[in-house]
Amino acid sequence: MARAWVYDRTKDKTYNEAVRKAKDAKRTPPARWMVRYYDPSGKIKSGGTFKKKPDAEKRQTEIENSLHEGSYRNPHDGKVTVGEMAEKWLTARTDIKRSTWWKYRALLDTHVLPRWGDLPLSAVHTEDVAVWVAQLQKPRDEGGANLGSSQTRLAHGVLAMVLGWCVPRRIPTNPARGVPLPKPSEAEHVYLDHDQVERLANAAASLRTAYDQVAASAHNNRALILLLAYTGLRWNEAAACGSQGGSVPSADPRRDRLRGSRRRAHRAASEDGQVPYGPDPAVPGRGTAAVRRRPAG
Template sequence: MARAWIYDRQKDKSYRDAVTKAKQAKRTPPGRWLVRYYDPAGKLKSAGTFKKKPDAEQRQTEIENSLNEGSYRDPAAAKITFGEMAEKWLAARTDIRRSTWWKYRNLLDTHVLPRWADLPLSAIHAEDIAVWVAELQKSREEGGSGLGASQTRNAHAVLSMVLGWCVPRRIPVNPAKGVPLPKSSEAEHVYLTYEQVEALADAAAGLRTKYNQRSAASAVNRALVLLLAYTGLRWGEAAALRVGKVDLVKRRIRVTVAFAEVEGKLVEQPPKTGKSRTVPVPASLVAELNPLVEGRPEDALVFTTARGKPLRARNWRPREFNNALKPAGLSGLGLTPHKLRHTAASLAIAAGADVKVVQAMLGHATATMTLDRYGHLWPDRLDEVADVMDARRIEALSKVGSETQNGCP
């Protein structure tokens, strides 16, 4: 069994000489009582020196308890820097998609490592993390990073995952856990009306270059904008959509893959949750999509440039989508292709869809996620439910009264 003990350094001549010199120089003598122990690997370790024996005995008891309970941590293990552990953690993440791996890489390099890389794990505390979270949200003019709530939460999540990976071998608890985080502001969501969606689709379809030529994707822009706004497909899912996955007779789209850019290259990967899903297509979109799928090979991409190349978000958004905002009268709203998912959710909810339907349509992992993001769009249905319950009660009371009048018990 691993054991700990107290050694009296007074037995050593070198210690007695050190005490004498300290007294002559009017300095505090070194501690007399040395706590030593064997760690679980059988290596001899020191747990520090103490002036008073009761303090040494307390430390001895702590060491013995941790060894016996299996909660022992080598103090040196927490001295490793966060940067070293972050690199080990990222190298070990073979369980995630390549695009997710690069997302973590970017968050580490841009926001996490500049603040925490050189600090030992033992020097990272919850209050310091809370201050860092606040600084991420400050404007650049105030010396902050100018991040929104979502990006701030993403940066904190990566920090927390690395620290959590170090528990319990190197640190007892994760100091990032429980730190207050900003909630996604409703202002970050943009909900377009049917009229605004149509205006955006028309503007995107009519884009011209400075040479008065049709833009590279103008031929598919209208259908693409409508699909994003009425089905809630993610950009990568729409860009990777192939003809064989579109059934306009049943008005269904099967989402099985998504595009992601990794080191400048497009790669196909499973959808964000890792699960395929089926998405309904409004009947009015059949005529919009039909020219893009009819008579084409099943493995052909539905949406491409005029030259038949896949659409890339880094090109399509600034050159096509953003240029359509002004003529559509939608400048200044902070609208992005991804935020058309919010429009799809809001229109579906307004049309009477319940949370499970919206969850399935958007491909959220859980209904809780859907409620967290769009729960505020359902409050008016409380009155609807109350009205239905009231009607049923009145109907029941009327029935009871009728039976009583007819002499029924």
């Protein structure tokens, strides 16, 4: 049995009546030739109507080839909006940290959904995504979002992940892939004085997300910033300071105590196991953070 065929609608009384009414009203009559086919689920679908039979036969061949190659997709699947699929995608992301989840939520709400949320998946094209990426970097007075290169790449990455989640079930390819992206800007080295370090550490200790949620790392932030600022540890060395050999530094928020610190932190500590921080020793207000020493031997 053929999976696609051309049907002559003049065999239907309803069609003939529609043609008669159209002629009486001096309107263009409906097309005569209809392409019909069985989709992979066995349901009969319409492949469109055509005035000329050769055009209908061409469409019939296209559908038969797509069914044979396995590249067929129900046109209805591509009509689902980007916004609907983005919500499903984010809900399904149970494999990421809570802080990352909220970061994706903020990028969707601020940059992705306002532009793409109401569009069907099939209406998203690579050239439009490229224009959107360029627009994100423009100043606000020019209608842009004034984003830096890193934030632009993050916003594009979220859109690309949403669209990639829909391949190949709803769209054949990801239109966000292959879009020119801004190169990551080289980080400018900024050196803080003692007062700035103290303010940064205090602010990080009370850090909250855009949705007024306590940041996952807030309880460790102050001790970690002081450790990095005054002991000379690299980030990977500080990350190896977990109390149980974990990858995240463990700190007691009540005493700013860093457990399991590395050798360089011990060398920086004084005889009583305190790492000094803050202004010059002669200035009141100089503080210390306790560092537990390893047993001798």
